[in-house]
Amino acid sequence: MASSRKSVLFVCLGTVVFENTGLFCSTGTSVPGNICRSPIAEAVFKKMATDASVVDKWVIDSGATSDWNTGSSPDARGLACLRKHGIETKxxxxQVTKEDFLTFDYILCMDESNLSDLKKKANSVKNSKAKIELLGSYDPEKQLIIKDPYYGHEEDFENVYQQCVRCCKVFLERNS
Known part of the structure; x- marks a missing residue:
């Protein structure tokens, strides 16, 4: 990556039932990764950066630490929500790789389990440069956690979208 460009990776993690093994978080449910929250955040941030004419100054991506859904499109409800707001995504x-910790300036995750697990993984990567934070730490409404809408309804995806808009706006303002 060119040194003049900033980079951000939005991450939500897959989960393993009642198990904490490195990258996977212990929540007691089985949720696929990188098809709900993180692609919404990625698409929202790309749109904002494009609208602000700074997209060429950013490398923007999203990922998950599980490979369960590698190659899959985002959840249809998330895509419908984005389309409702005039945003398309391909x-x-x-899956997040060790190289991501070396190349991305920021890795923004969705909840505290994600944060803990990503920090553990970063500690195992020599020369990790990524600043790992909760995307919700940028929320002016102080909603720190971006809840997984996977088992919810369309309105849950809308809530994720609205929170991502608030957070990405502040993040972009502080880092552009």
Missing amino acids: HRAR
């Missing part, structure tokens, strides 16, 4: 789910 995103395909991918």
Whole structure:
């Protein structure tokens, strides 16, 4: 990546039932990764950066630490929500790699389990440069956690979208 460009990776993690093994978080449910929250955040941020004429100064992506949905499109409800707001995405789910910790300036995740697990993984990567934070830490309404809408309804995806808009706006203002 060119040194003049900033880079951000939005991450939500797959989960394993009642198990904490490195990258996977312990929530007691089985949720696929990189098809709901993180692609919404990625698409919202790309749109904002494009509208602000700074998209060429950013490398923007999203991922998950599980490979369960690698190559899959985002959840249809998330795509419908984005389309409702005039945003299209060609995103395909991918797994976060060790190289991501070396190349991305920021890795923004969705909840505290994500944050803890990503920080552990970053500690195992020599020369990790990524600043790992909760995307919700940028929310002016102080909603720190971006809840997974996977088992919810369309309005849950709308809530994720609205929170991503608030957070990405502040993040972009502070980092452009």
